Amino acid sequence: MADDDDSDVVYGTGRITDKSHRSFILTSPDSAVKFLMRKELDGRPLKSSQDEIYEGWQKRGLSRGKLRKHFLKIMDWDSVPEMEVNEIYNKLKDKAYEVKHSG
Numbered sequence: 001m002a003d004d005d006d007s008d009v010v011y012g013t014g015r016i017t018d019k020s021h022r023s024f025i026l027t028s029p030d031s032a033v034k035f036l037m038r039k040e041l042d043g044r045p046l047k048s049s050q051d052e053i054y055e056g057w058q059k060r061g062l063s064r065g066k067l068r069k070h071f072l073k074i075m076d077w078d079s080v081p082e083m084e085v086n087e088i089y090n091k092l093k094d095k096a097y098e099v100k101h102s103g
Contacts, residue, residue, distance in 0.1 A: 009057055016061035022070045024062075026096045033089040036067055041086045074099065 006014035009024040010031065016024075025032040030041060035054055040046060046054075054062075072078065075095055080088065 009060075009062055012060075014060070016057065018066065021062070021066045022074070025067065025070055025074055025092070026099055029092040029096045030089060032067060032071065033085060033092060035062070036064060036071060036080075037085050037088070039085050041089050043085050 006012045007017045007020040009016055009020055010028055012020070034040060034046065034050070035057070038046060040050075068080070071092070072080070075092065
């Protein structure tokens with residue numbers, strides 16, 4: 001289990017695995033959407049402090065492409081729809097809740 005913790009996007013320090021991309025979306029939908037869309041949930045540009053955090057995650061292996069793939073799979077979408085960042089977040093949050101409570 002320690003292995004999994006180390007690859008956790010937010011709290012880990014090790015390599016971010018494919019599996020941790022998926023759990024990041026489900027456990028931190030707000031951060032996942034902000035990372036993916038490169039915007040705050042209200043649509044404003046990210047703060048530079050946020051950007052630095054994301055750069056650190058990317059150095060550890062977090063990939064927007066991989067995240068997007070998992071995101072679309074979880075949402076059952078072919079592509080990210082044209083909608084406000086907070087709308088996308090709300091849809092993901094609801095879906096994440098469903099996924100976590102259906103198994």
